[in-house]
Amino acid sequence: MNSFRPYGGGFDLENMQRRLEEIEKQLAAPDAWDNPEALTPVLQEKSRLEGERDRFARLENARNDVEDWLGLAEEEASDEALESLAQAVRSLADMLEQADMELLLCEKEDQFPAIIDIHPGAGGTEAQDWAAMLLRMYLRWADSHDYKSEYLDYLGGDEAGIKSAMIRISGPHAYGLLKGEKGIHRLIRISPFDSSGRRHTSFVSVDVLPDAGQEINIKIDENDLRIDVFRAGGAGGQHVNRTNSAVRITHLPSGIVVQCQNEKSQHSNKDSAMSVLRARLFERELQKLADEKKSQYQDKEAINFGSQIRTYTLQPYRLVKDHRSNADETDVDAVLDGNLDKLIRHLLMYRHANKTA
Secondary structure, three states: OOOOOOOHHHOOHHHHHHHHHHHHHHHHOOOHHHOHHHHHHHHHHHHHHHHHHHHHHHHHHHHHHHHHHHHHHHHOOOHHHHHHHHHHHHHHHHHHHHHHHHHOOOOHHHHOOEEEEEEEOOOOHHHHHHHHHHHHHHHHHHHHOOOEEEEEEEEEOOOOOEEEEEEEEEOOOHHHHHHHHOEEEEEEEEOOOOOOOOEEEEEEEEEEEEOOOOOOOOOOOHHHEEEEEEOOOOOOHHHOOOOOOEEEEEEOOOOEEEEEOOOOOHHHHHHHHHHHHHHHHHHHHHHHHHHHOOOOOOOHHHHOOOOEEEEEEOOOOOEEEEOOOOOEEOOHHHHHOOOOHHHHHHHHHHHHHHHHO
16 A cells, blocks of 8 residues: 555655664664754654654545445445445545645745744734734644644733734644744724724734754854843733743844743743744744745745735625635634634645746
């Protein structure tokens, strides 16, 4: 069955298994763990390859299910057999669609976890509530894909919603799938906070960073950092504490400022802030490379910070519209509940077509 290649010609199960065996031998060497940090890229590669192998096995099992039910349906076309066959076909189709999307994610950083940074625009409670809705949308998306999500920073709104939030989402190709969420998200609705029942437009900025961890060598000189500690604050509930454990790090050469206050430990918050700083510096290097190539995509200007990438309309009609790919979705509730795959897929296809045109 090794000839079955759901990922196209680039998927080689035999070479993958051979590489996993090499990694196991490397990890089993007597002096392998003398320098644990040096093993981080190896362990990450092992995890990635095991994930690819497991997805291959699930696809192969799904194909076998279709073949088994097809054989039964040919022998006896009962309602039960036909319904089971249809369900098996739908399951395989969904898995192949996901695999097809991942074929478009060929950049090294696409495999990394994603750091999502959410900030409401002007508009007070209305915008802060919209920011909380987007935060929930991304958390639900991660949950539906069995991805791990964790808070890095959280500051609740005074009345409702959030003033800011930063989360890390880890899973296969998390950054590659979510990088298109970077930009300005607009909401049009009848505000629940307006007693006059007027229609409001709210804006929230979403930044998405690749969390390269230790796999990418980003050199940071401690002398280039200003580290401030302060007391976490805001209506954040469990995400806030009353000690000077929050950490703000300023990278003086670039002017980049990051902060984390979600953990109770100052040390943990510093580690998280350094992780975000590395991600922002890594993203800056990626942008430099993109600028040197003149453009990474033909729609590059449309994804710059400050641009409007998507509109979510709840009144007078219901529609989610992506302004880059022109894809739309009429089931707004499903999108806000984390069903983003159709929009993600359309954007990946659009960018791929424009990149290779």
